[in-house]
Amino acid sequence: MLEQRKQWSNELGLNGEIIKDLYANLVRYFIDEELKYFKNKENKNRDFIKNI
Numbered sequence: 001m002l003e004q005r006k007q008w009s010n011e012l013g014l015n016g017e018i019i020k021d022l023y024a025n026l027v028r029y030f031i032d033e034e035l036k037y038f039k040n041k042e043n044k045n046r047d048f049i050k051n052i
Helices: 002-011 016-050
Strands: none
Touching: 002 016
């Protein structure tokens, strides 16, 4: 996916390496955010079960 973005960018006269890095950072950020969300949700569920 990242190489495809780089190729498209280069075809449009943009710096493909910068676009590739930008997309890589966005993907990494959103994955990290999802991991935080699910870890937090898991901890809340665990706490709820302990209190039953």
